[in-house]
Amino acid sequence: xxxxxxxxxxxxxxxxxxxxxxxxxxxxxxxxxxxxxxxxxxxxxxxxxxxxxxxxxxxxxxxxxxxxxxxxxxxxxxxxxxxxxxxxxxxxxxxxxxxxxxxxxxxxxxxxxxxxxxxxxxxxxxxxxxxxxxxxxxxxxxxxxxxxxxxxxxxxxxxxxxxxxxxxxxxxxxxxxxxxxxxxxxxxxxxxxxxxxxxxxxxxxxxxxxxxxxxxxxxxxxxxxxxxxxxxxxxxxxxxxxxxxxxxxxxx
Numbered sequence: 001x002x003x004x005x006x007x008x009x010x011x012x013x014x015x016x017x018x019x020x021x022x023x024x025x026x027x028x029x030x031x032x033x034x035x036x037x038x039x040x041x042x043x044x045x046x047x048x049x050x051x052x053x054x055x056x057x058x059x060x061x062x063x064x065x066x067x068x069x070x071x072x073x074x075x076x077x078x079x080x081x082x083x084x085x086x087x088x089x090x091x092x093x094x095x096x097x098x099x100x101x102x103x104x105x106x107x108x109x110x111x112x113x114x115x116x117x118x119x120x121x122x123x124x125x126x127x128x129x130x131x132x133x134x135x136x137x138x139x140x141x142x143x144x145x146x147x148x149x150x151x152x153x154x155x156x157x158x159x160x161x162x163x164x165x166x167x168x169x170x171x172x173x174x175x176x177x178x179x180x181x182x183x184x185x186x187x188x189x190x191x192x193x194x195x196x197x198x199x200x201x202x203x204x205x206x207x208x209x210x211x212x213x214x215x216x217x218x219x220x221x222x223x224x225x226x227x228x229x230x231x232x233x234x235x236x237x238x239x240x241x242x243x244x245x246x247x248x249x250x251x252x
Contacts, residue, residue, distance in 0.1 A: 010096045014234060017058065024054070028047045033068070035063055036097060038061025054241065058237065070116065071117060074114055128225075128244070133187060133224075136166050147207040157203070161195070199245075210228075213232045
């Protein structure tokens with residue numbers, strides 16, 4: 001669908017919130033189709049191998065009928081020095097778009113503008129709706145540390161949810177690592193645990209980006225995708241995310 005050229009979008013947002021959003025999306029892809037909202041941006045992206053995909057929403061509100069093709073590297077580079085100099089989460093950035101050109105005002109005397117990517121070259125995925133057998137909530141810090149420790153042994157991790165714990169484990173040729181994280185797990189059937197195997201290559205990036213999040217909810221089923229959800233707030237701006245990772249039943 002073509003953009004409504006009569007519509008113009010303006011959005012003022014915390015620079016740190018915008019940078020956090022960009023880094024998370026950039027973890028999966030280098031280009032993204034921004035769907036512009038009344039007071040925010042929403043994006044669906046898939047990694048080049050089509051093993052993981054994510055939906056990330058910054059702010060909120062209804063779609064306004066404008067989309068913009070963003071080369072994420074440009075926006076990330078424009079914000080890098082700004083967020084380092086402005087430690088406060090309340091340092092604001094103003095974004096303006098007419099569907100063709102994105103303008104970013106850092107409110108410190110510097111303004112950027114970029115012509116958008118051809119939207120016909122961008123194919124955002126549709127994320128599935130699934131009911132998975134098991135779920136558990138842990139802190140972002142616990143999850144990130146657990147993933148980091150698993151990677152010291154290998155890449156193929158077994159993720160298991162019980163009624164009391166999240167267990168991560170990796171078997172090496174002559175070694176093994178297990179990390180157990182306490183939490184209130186929920187299992188829909190009468191089994192004591194549910195587990196599946198996933199690649200840490202894809203989990204490591206999202207775990208790093210979510211390490212400061214208070215609560216991450218993980219859902220899985222045997223040989224089903226892993227679904228991770230979180231909602232956090234930076235500078236008064238909500239960032240809501242869903243991340244899917246295909247199970248590793250064989251080498252990708």
